[in-house]
Amino acid sequence: MTRTTRMPRTTRMSLPSVLAVDAGNSKTDVALIAADGTVLGTGRSGGFQPPRHGVEAAVDVLGQAVAEAVAAAGLPAAGPGSPYAARVSACLANADLPVEERRLADAIGARGWGAATDVRNDTFAVLRAGVDEPRGVAVVCGAGINCVGMTPDGRTARFPALGRISGDWGGGGGLAEEALWCAARAEDGRGGATELARALPAHLGHNSMASLIEALHLGGVPHVRRHELTAVLFAVAAAGDPVALSLVHRQADEIVAMASVALSRLGLLDEEVPVVLGGGVLAARHPQLNDRITTALTALAPRARITVITAPPVLGAGLLGLDAVGSPAGAHEKLRTHFG
Structure with a gap:
């Protein structure tokens, strides 16, 4: 569900339409977008x-990217009642x-x-x-894992995505932990044999899982x-x-479960x-x-069109902003063209 805050009517004329913000755990991207998608x-x-x-x-970290975008656009600093854009x-x-x-929303709105x-x-x-319109489902599997869906009438589907306490499994971090678990048990005999027991420590400069486990525990590996891994x-x-x-297949099955x-x-x-x-x-x-x-999801949702997206997510934040302010389709296409 989207959370929206509003401030009193601005006194600045001809505001840019959207200040788009995409903020992940590792970086924040901001784009200041005009009404025509420029x-x-x-x-x-x-x-x-x-x-x-x-x-x-x-939010201070967001502010650093916002200030850089505003400076690049040649706008003066905002004052009370004088925002940078019609919508964040x-x-x-x-x-x-x-x-x-x-x-x-309250902190950013302030x-x-x-x-x-x-x-x-x-x-x-x-x-x-x-997507071409706000309709569909996305699954993100990066450091973590999450899934959301939306329809043009404002309905959404989502998961808490808080890790194991909310039923999640996998993502890059989770897969690395599972691989270490299997490799440790393979080396000491509690689990089945796997090449992971050699490959994981070798990648980080160790000759055994025992050596790698010690280094991980004592902080010898960042x-x-x-x-x-x-x-x-x-x-x-x-x-x-x-x-x-088996770990890769389980990750695939988890992604299919979330999407379906x-x-x-x-x-x-x-x-x-x-x-x-x-x-x-x-x-x-x-x-x-x-x-x-693709095989498993197609069996459950035969008409689903599965694509892999590599465009920067700040594009999506910008498109959502243009949706909210009622920009014409041409503005959406211009913004897509800018981000390749």
Whole structure:
């Protein structure tokens, strides 16, 4: 559900239509967009992590990208009652629950960047970037995993996407953890043999899982490097290792489950409808993953049109903003052309 805040009518004439914000855990992209879809300026800043840094500090990070976009557009600094755009369209990581969307909409709205502020989870940006109208389902499998759906009448389908406590499995981080678990048990005899027991430690410069486990536990390997192990898992699976392949297949089945449930909730399971796949794991187009998704989802939703999206999600945030202000189709196409 979108959360919207409004501020008093601006005194500035001829505002740009949309200040689009796409904020993920690792980076934030902002685009200032005119009514005809022209991109007037863009900006980039760091990751958006309210759970770690607090809401106000996280919004400060957004503000750095906003300031860069405004400067690139040649606009003067905003003052009280003088926002940068008619509407802020913000698609944010960590906006997973309605209460989080409300808090973030209030915090961003208080900055005065737009005459109105819409806040959604960042998966909606991926979905809108991959469809011609606000109708369809998207699954993102990057560092984590999430799924959303929408229809033009405003209905949505979504999941809390809070990890195992909300029933989620996988994503790049989750796959790396599962691969380590299987490799550890293979080496000490509790689990079946797998090439992962050799390949994972070798990738990080160790000669055994025991050595790698010690390094991970004592901080000898930076936590961020664990995500590299997802690519190792897929390479081992591609070579035919049954344990690695079982993890990849389970990830595919989880993605199909999320997409089919979202389609069912929106009454789209039997209709011709786009299903957009996004995020680094899916954008890599591993055949063992993506082909299984296509086969299984087509069996459940025969008319679904499955695509992989690689356009920047800030495009989707911008399109959602143009939808909200009633821009003509030509503006949407101009914005798509800008982002390639």
